[in-house]
Amino acid sequence: MLGISCLVKNTSLRDGLNNLIEYVAYTRISKGLPAGIADIYNDIRKAGIEVDLQTAAHIYNDVLPKNIDQFDNDNDVNEFALKNYTDAIERAAALIPPSPEQGQIGKDAPEISVVDRMLNMFYNANTQTPAPQFSDMRTMQEALWNGIKRKLDMSDQTPKPVNKEGWKTLLNKAIGYENLGLTDINGQLNGIADLYEAMKRTLDVATADMEEQGDYATAEKWRSMVDDLQASTYSYLFSKPEASTFIKTIMNDAGYGKVSPKGTISIDFNKLSNDTNSIKDLRDNVDRVMRENGFNDAVIKGVKDSFENEFNNLHAKVLQYRMDTLANKEESLNKPMASKSDLRRLAELNNLGIFQSAHDRLLNSVIGISDLQSEDLADLEQLAKAASNLYREIDKNYGSDVYASFALQAVQRNIDRILQRNINNKSTFLKIVAAIKNFFDIYLTGLLMGPLTIMENWISGVKEIGAPMFLGKGKALSTEDKQLYSSVLLDVLKRGQSFGEEVGSFAPRELYSNTLQYKWKDATKTELAESVLNVLMTPARVGLLGFDSANKAVITNKVFHNTMYAALKKLGKTDEQAKNILNEALHGKSFEKAKEDAEKIIVNLNKDLPLKAQLPVNNATIVRLANDLVKANLNSDDAITNTMIESVLKGSYHVAGYGLGHEPNNLLSKMVKGARDNAVKKESELLQSKDWNALARHRLMNTFVNGVVLKFTGGATNWIFLRAQSGLGLGLATGFMGKWDSNKVDFENKDDIKRYVKEVQGARNQIGRALVGLSYTALGYAILYGLTMGGGDDEEKKKRLAELKGVKKPTKEQKEEIKSLESQTTIYRRTRANYEGNRLFKKIAPDVMLINYYRDTYDSDFTGILQYVKNTGGIASDYSVSKKIENAIGYYKGGEAELGNGELAGIAGQQIGVPVWRAYKEYFKLISWISGNSVSSDFKKPSNVAEGLFGGGALEDLGFFSRNSSITILPGIGPKAIEKFKTKGINRMEDVIKNPDWYNATFMNEETGNETYILNEDTRKRAKEAADKWIKDNQ
Secondary structure (H helix, E strand, O other), X not given: OXXXXXXHOOHHHHHHHHHHHHHHHHHHHHOOOOOOHHHHHHHHHHOOOOOOHHHHHHHHHHHOOOOOOOOOOHHHHHHHOOOOHHHHHHHHHOOOOOOOOOOOOOOOOHHHHHHHHHHHHHHHHHOOOOOHHHOOHHHHHHHHHHHHHHHHOOOOOOOOOOOHHHHHHHHHHHHOHHHHOOOOHHHHHHHHXXXXXXXXXXXXXXXXXXXXXXXXXXXXXXXXXXXXXXHHHHHHHOOHHHHHHHHHHHHHHHHHEEEOOOOOEEEOHHHHHHHOOOHHHHHHHHHHHHHHOOOOHHHHHHHHHHOHHHHHHHHHHHHHHHHHHHHHHHHOOOOOOOOOOHHHHHHHHHHOOHHHOOOHHHHHHHHOOOOOOHHHHHHHHHHHHHHHHHHHHHHHHOOOHHHHHHHHHHHHHHHHHHHHHHHHOOOHHHHHHHHHHHHHHHHHHHHHOOHHHHHHHHHHHHHHHHHHHHOOOOOOOOHHHHHHHHHHHHHHHHHOOOOOOOOOOOOOOOOHHHHOOOOOOOOOXXXXXXXXXXXXXHHHHHHHHHHHHHHHHHHHHHHHHHHHHHHHHHOOOOHHHHHHHHHHHHOOHHHHHHHHHHHHHHHHHHHHOOHHXXXXXXXXXXXXXXXXHHHHHHHHOOOOOHHHHHHHHHHHHHHHHHHOOOOXXXXXXXXHHHHHHHXXXXXXXXXXXXXXXXXXXXXXXXXHHHHXXXXXXXXXXHHHHHHHHHHOOOHHHHHHOOOOOHHHOOOOOHHHHHHHHHHHHHHHHHHHHHHHHHHHHHHHHHHHHHHHOOOOOOHHHHHHHHHHHOOOOOOHHHHHHHHHHHOOOOHHHHHHHOHHHHHHHHHHOOHHHHHHHHHHXXXXXXXXXXXXXXXXXXOOOXXXXXXXXXXXXXXXXXXXXXXXXXXXXXXXXXXXXOOOHHHHHHHHHHHHHXXXXXXXXXXXXXXXXXXXXXXXXXXXXXXXXXXOOEHHHOOOOOHHHHHHHHHOOOOEHHHXXXXXXXXXXXXXXXXXXXXXXXXXXXXXXXXHHHHHHHHHHHO
16 A cells, blocks of 8 residues: 555656655654654645655655654554555454354355454454554444444434444345345445445544644545445455456456356457456456446445456456467468458457567568558557457447448558558658659549539439439438438548448558648648648549549448348348338438447547547548448348348449449450459569569559559440440340349358349349430430520521532632531531530530430541540540540651651650649639630640640640740641741741741742742631731740
């Protein structure tokens, strides 16, 4: 008891108390006053300084010499401060030796143990020659007597017992044995607590009087005596076997027990390793379970204090279990391992104390990297602890970690970032490659975040939501679907966590743009820069990742609902029963209850997570986790197992991804995915070998292949196939030709379930996709008819156009009129003539309408359909690689090598640029068009290598690059003309600017002997107009 309090282990505070006690002691000696521990303690307390008696006694012994008579010796101080008081109580109990029939101390029945030992303490205190250590026992006995009277509501005139038997009867009543019996442990304990509380209240008046008179030492000692008496009494309540049983029962209730077929409870050390880094953790578990079972604070404290030996023994067993298990796992590193996610394996190793032991090789086998920075290692330990606690809670309450996918993904994202940061720090080369990769992530994402692309992405996703609804049982979006959609969208905007990424191996799987976070307060320069970049990337965060995730979440739920309905029907439920089971389990009050549980889980998870990794506790995160948790309600029926739910959910996720173009659906995209999977496997091997330079080279090559060569190849080809199923109705054919034999599915086999979901529900979605696409087409034509009021074509203009085309040699004015009329005779041609309206139309129009558009606006049906195919595949625009190669070949054939070089240079030039610049130009252009302004393309063909590399982007827009094109960009100036212009010193556009009358340049015609214009009259006019426009646009 004389250990120093943790509150005064602080050096400065400890030194202050040392000086104070020395000062008070020597001051009393100088005045001829006694200077024992009681005197010193009373003076300190009178001075208003709060310090416990044990701490004061500890310092008294430590700082004062014992060769001065006025100072107490160590034994006197210890005796006064009750250092050995607990042992004294037990010795007092042994003054009456047990008979052989009673057995050893601790083997008595509980009621005999408690009452007899209390009687021994107080009965012996009434003997004529009490032991010195019990000089205050009469006072304690009086307090006990008053406590008993208060507890049993006895009158003050009731005589005090005069022998042991009289005391025994009253103690039994006060503790509660007569009324409650031995079966009610809670009642027994609370009876003891109540009795001692009554004793304390009796002593309160006396101790208050002592403190008023300055005798703080005796008051403190009396309070300590009651506390120690109470703790000792609890110890007597349990014999050693009963204490062991009690601990096992508590641990079982805490979730750390296992029951044998015979009903015997034992401790599951694998589970217990989860939360026992110290004896305090064991005490906390006992506290939690007892509190849940209604024990009061006094009882809980008493039990925990009396079970120190049991806690010590149990903690030793846990530590030994951990060491043995870690050793076994390290020996098994080269053996095949069970299929578990890296996150679960890390959580289990954390339970075994991997971060407190020398098993670096074992830790490295899970996270794939060694020698983490100290701060990151500390964060990783916290994340592992958070994961282990989350797994334990979910396993105990829900039975499968699939019900906490969202929360587990959040933890894994943070671990991935730590590992990625430490990998990049392994070499300068890796840092450079990481920067290059991040740049390409931002740049390529920026190319897709223009307003029209985002609009197209959203429309296609919303249409896909309808696919599982057409032939499914949920014909409309539920309230929960709408909540989920908005919650996913909002959470992705704020945190960037996509929907449904499976918890698997630790690997850098996220785009850099999705990891960006907002941080303005106390931010570093890097954090501020990333916050600004995050703001700029908001359209992509919402329009690409956000819409994709929200759409995918709802589609997954719809497919899951349809599959579980089929499973229930297969299990013998009627149509109505199946619907009711799904509605009651997944919607209404069940979902609201899941939200309440989700909030508690997130709050508990945040207690373990590092501050920077904590999840915000808001409606968005709560709904996302509730969406996982609520599915566990289907497990209430034994026929539906967690394995079934997990398999159906994973299959539904992949079916949803297929419909959104996230899963390969053709040979080319499958080859691309295979190549990328092999690259990931190779990276893992290089990580294990720690060949950092080879890893950097591998990553650099992958960045080039994925960012330049393959780029959007996989996704683009997936969309060609999906558009054919949706827009052209081919899904009706592919769906009906699918595998529909659902009766063969075995809903107890997880592989068979996944196959069923992918094949049967996938075929169902293909048909639904076609029906949605055809409906969208019908809607498109209805809108078109409404906008044109049935008069899409201008018959008068068509008639006039026919007349003009009948003229054999039309004049210049007639040619211009023909060109004008061609762009106005049909709705499609009028659309094509409007630059921004044309781009918008091609993004949102149904595919059947687009085919007609191309057929009408191009020379022939074949050319139009070919253009539709090229546009769908992303190879028809001026920016496409195929178009530039086609142009270059044409220039080389015509002898215009410089223009050909410019086109090829343009292929390289468009692979790099200022991120998001083009996207924001498109936003401003769209806003201007909506405002009624005329908008045109700002695309300019490169006339040389420099323009191909640097033209047409931010450098040119901001004035850092100026074009000096060859005059061959002007109409009518071919290889022959350019040679003549060169003789006049006119070769590039800067020469045109210097020579305003350039277009009237002449040459000596050797055939006629006369000066002749290089360009004819019509060409001169067109060339001058083009040159003037170029100068206006570029100066």
